[in-house]
Amino acid sequence: MDITQLVVLSVRWAQLTQNKRMNKILAFLVTILLFGISKLPAQNYLNYYEKINEAEISNLDKNFEVADSVYQVAFELVEKSFKDDCLLASVNSEKLNDYQKTYEYLKKGILVGLTKKRIKKELSKFKKSDQWKSLKREFDSLREKYLKSLNLTLRNELLKMVDKDQSVRHPIFGSWKKMKKTDSYNYNRLLEIIKENNGKWPGRFNIGDGNEDGKYAYGEITIMLHHFSTEEVMNLKPILIEAILNGNLSPYNVAYPLDYKNLKTISKRKRGNTIFAETCNIIGSYLGSKSKDAIICDCEKAEKERKKIGLEPLDDYFRKRNSTYDCYEQK
Template structure:
């Protein structure tokens, strides 16, 4: 009887995990639709799609709540803007970030109410986190960056820090029941927008390709269950999978696997295999390349080997 019960519980948990993954994939798709509608200046349509997206999952991302509030500000709907921001604060959105992005709303009565409620709402968010683990991980990131300081850093220091950080991340994953330490556990402290490098995953840029591949299943699982934004993961995956396609003097031309990096120095971003990139992007909740580069005000080319 106990074996049957354990089996049924396992099946139930597996089914719930698959449902959560599909919900977040649907969520990412809807969020992209809302962002494209906003770019097309169809603000009412965008708001409607944002609301549908937020109904799909228990904990939407703070940056999506912020973008929804910026969109509703254009509709002069202060009550809606207030609601999006209040929910955003509950998942990590800060007053500093809100002040930076919204101007008209700050003149409203709803803004005054939100400011009065901010500290208690923020405290509720912080109470849900493992702040000890968060502190450890952010210190690991600080050491990662410090070891690469042009004056005080060195290659030797960097290698030592990278080795420690990789091994410690594996230990943390093991201690966390085989799960990546995601935003549900340590929060989301990124203040630079949804397309910025991940607060913790920035470390992965300095790991070897094999190390990143070893961590990839945990990262993908976190994306599919909403613990990590796809953008937190796409940069290190692209960085460690870039391919040299030519040289221009001292400069190396590279193409990328997923298409995270933008055009630079007047050169378009180059995707190694656009068809493959589109397939892989869809699997982890990323929008089509055309939508991504449009939203980022950038351009790309598909690499054709000669």
């Protein structure tokens, strides 16, 4: 049994016994744990992703104390946590009525891109607390510190590329010719940006994380990947995975386009003059727009690939997405 498991068991025991002495012991164990983890490499993001999943599953199981203790462990593993994880940790602590922790998690999140709009949307009870008043007073200075850490010139250029990517796909004003030209320019410009950035992806450490659509969205910049060729995406894959392992990019930002560009057709049916294809995906993150269900081409292979890039097991992922999946190879 590792020390994290010991803390989790202690939390559960304290919940059952409501023992003040046990709670003091728990606090001592958490302190020891966090001290030990601080000695680990600062960029231990694979372990971070694993701990975040443990916390989220505990939250789903309504083990809010356990979830909070695991969030604390996860945040000490890395130099910069992800803003959505900070937000979810604050939502969890709000359920414990621990507004001081909520305040601390939100401060951490604001420093990595969390906005006031997202906070207001997700938290209700906390907004009635004194800590919320304090956070509102501090927000502008925290936000400014975050923005000063970014290359805003590069960020604005990339956002314009994303805007162009979307505008040429407008049903009226867009066209196939415009799409082809824009996608070619965006891909080649991205290669130049990566070269200028010492061979690294321009991730959240450089340009920030401005995605407002939640943790499982594929990100504001990586949306361009959906419109490159499969060969071009696979060419970028090693760079994308390096960014994930260094914490510069969320695994979900990459998994979704990788699945989208590697969909496999498993059956076809014809209705009138239209042919409908049923597909499976490789990693297990692409959900069709008309269905919350997914078909995984090979579940055993998918589990291995997911683990390599910090994604949780399929069962956990689809539970958190309130969805289901089927293993095609097992039919």
